[in-house]
Amino acid sequence: MQNLITKEVKLKMIPWLLIGIVGSLLTLGIPYLVQSLLDNGDGKNIFQNVMLIVALLFIQLVLSFSAHYGLLKIGEDIVFDFRMKAYESVLYNEQEAQKRSGESAGEIIEVSKKLKNFIVFQLPTFIQSIVTIVGILIFLFILNWKLSVVILLGIPSIFLILNPMSKLVSNISQSEQKVTIKVIGQLGEYFRNRIFFLANNAIEQSKQKMKESYLELYQQSVKLGFFEALMQPFSLFFITIVLSFIFLFGGLLLSSGEMTIGIFISFLIYIFMLLTPASSVGSFLGELSKLQGSMSDLLELIRKPITSQQNTGEVIDLSDVTIQLSDVSFGYEETEVLNHISMEIHSGSTVAIVGPSGAGKSTLLSLLLGMIQPTNGQVCIDSIDLSGVNLQEYRNQIGYLAQNETLLAGTILDNLTWGLKEIVSTEAINQALKDAEIYDFVTALPQGIHTNVSELGDNFSGGQQQRLAFARILLRNPKLIFLDEATSSLDSILEHKIIQTLEQEYRHLTKVMIAHRLSTVQDATQIYFLEDGKITGVGTHSELLESHPHYQEFVKKQMIHQ
Template structure:
């Protein structure tokens, strides 16, 4: 049975606390700094527990004569120490949070670069970007804004309760009679907030994917007059985000008044009961004031703890999506042997492949690409030509059969070593945003000298137009090379391949989208590139491969014919039809191309 080309994640299931903590620990958090920050927060909290006792004594024995400089100094030092400790703690927590997020993002970035092509076939780019930006920001917010409040809040609540029970256990029990009621009301709302938050994260990722898709192809959008359709799609996403925002707002609108109502009711009851206790002499006025201050030190942390759990639920959802990326089966770029001799023939033996089970793209394909010779793959669209290139690049693995270099399966070699033997020039020749030098040298691990750069450009017939540019090799090409023409982009791609000096060359009809003048120049550059290399060409036009050493005709994933141009004309009916249709066009275009060929010949004489 065929294997799936979308590897499952290593772990499935609901994210738990253990997974979240493992994610944090694997990000190598600065433990010492976190410990200092939390220690300072704890000290500040403990100091704050002493302040109501100072206030109690001051109220009970208040008179001008009773106030001493020691009391004033003690209060001032306590407040000043709290402020300094809190400020330093906040900064250190932010530092720790940023370090943790940087660690997670570094792991994600490293992972994204080694994920197989199949992952990107099944996941939108914008969704993946959201994992790197939005989800990690949620985790950072938990650490920098809520973790300290959670820990110090628990200490503040426990400390305040202990002191309150010591001061007046009756009033303390009255106070706590309200909290179970508040919990029963607020817990279901907190659960709803978690579900809304998780849905909001999912919709945000989806909306990011729409933005990335549309903005990266804005020229296509405008050329196709697709603005209304894309606006409608984007508006739908905005509307969903709006609805989730309203749900979140409704829950908050219920929670905030409920909390305020419970607290107000509690204050009224305690003030009333406390006033009675003061009037009866059971407690002093200072004790009542201190009691109310401690109550504040319970109420405020409860709010912080509630926010912590809300943010924690968001962070758990973010962890779940991040782990799905981190746990995905990845490529092992350096695992395997180095290619010793790539100047050998390539053999495809009974190769079968499908993207989806039950929908084969290649069916038992077998042929040999002789070392140093040109093999062309021709056939109708959808016959599997580009898929064959992807298998040779090892973007995918055949479900059955094998691809061999000489007598060794290419799976034996490390991906880095194998791909370094291949030069690939596609129809579109993708360029990165940067300079011409950046694009020609892209992927080179060593420093490339200016002379090497110019030599590669010269052999690719790119030197003439590059040297006419104001900044020459330092000219910015724009996003995806938009500032250059199609022929110029192709020649830079050929120069890049020449600089790598590959032993195996794959050409995905590199001239099919060019005008006749550009095609002449690019074809000449390709002749330079193909010399002495094992070359595989995808041909959409037979006129470009009639001189190939071998032509393989591929139809519906099967090899239906092999041989030279003349041999296939004599033996393959569909090839004859292709030739009859396409070579007529060649004759019609010859008159336009001949003057350009003469110009090329003259230019060659001058270069010589």
């Protein structure tokens, strides 16, 4: 947590914490004034003392509000910074990308809420409570040391007895939070796939799975509610016993004349004032432990260096380069995805990567993009290792179209200009739309490029989304294009037109494409056949058709469609 609460932040917090402490200390004088009123009140100074008490309460109110609001703003700044760092870290971390997006989102929101609550409420309250407890004890010993000793023995015993149950409630609360995050992720996933459930008559099955998850959350919530409900009367029971003993001892001191009625009343007020800060100190340690447990994974993620987005290193112009993969391997934990891959991609060439599903084709593109690092071997640009290249500048020269490309909420124009550093002209936008065979469709819309896009682009067909995404990469004026099944949602006529445009109007670009259709790959400069993470064939379409049995089988079975 030190990464979040820096030295600069601590310096900003100190004045507000001091204001809160002063406000807390002001209230400590009130019981002492009450004792003076009761024991020495002759009617002459009552009004002045009452007005002094009212003034102290008002000043305390102003100081408390100021401290709370000041810390609130600082807390919001810290939470804002934490959310942005967590968002960035999740985006750039390949293993986090394997999680459900809803789970990651739910975790960030839930943890940031706890962080804000800790900074704004629990931390200041803890510091003020320590000061208040010390102040109260000083006043108590001034008033009567015997009763003070009894209180010192009695009050801590309450928290020693209640601490095990408090820890139990804390653990159950953490379990409930984990289940809540899982349910949020599942809900998001199921909502995004409603068409799948409808088309496959799987609504009832999805309801059953959601019911099971809701039931798990219900059981955790009921369990938590049970112990929270038990905690209150249980706490009240022990507090009452301890307070009764304190009152009994105080009554004995009062009857023996060792204590005045004013001192006794002041003691009672101080005791009740002591309960809240003492409780706050006890709960603070538990909440701190909970927060550290909740934040541990995200903090570890934030601390990791972001290698997939480095903005340092050598800047390379991709206009005329050779990309080399030398004996490259990659895997997740114990699963090997790519095995000793070697290939060359020359400037201006069209390279096709084909093979069965799960062969590692998309992973290969991720390596070429610098999204992940090889576990063995090297990816080089003109003999310069990609790990030493400025990846931001590298990707500024790349147009990448993913297999399941979706549009984002906003307008068509917003989607076309994502990632662009400069404003593009209307002429450039229109040309990109024409080259992507989507111009007529967009201009026919009432609002044209300013038409709103719903979440995940659900108000556009898959083919329309792919063509708009294709127009987007053309607007980047790339020097290198990566296409991962980029035309899978298009009919053969549209696909042929777009591929023809690429080969004629953008023939100077280097193109690397993953495809299953013959029309997409047959004119490629070089085809790499990938299966089980290994390259088993290299050549042109005609060469592989003669020499590679599996490539022949792909063509014959129309897995690559003619």
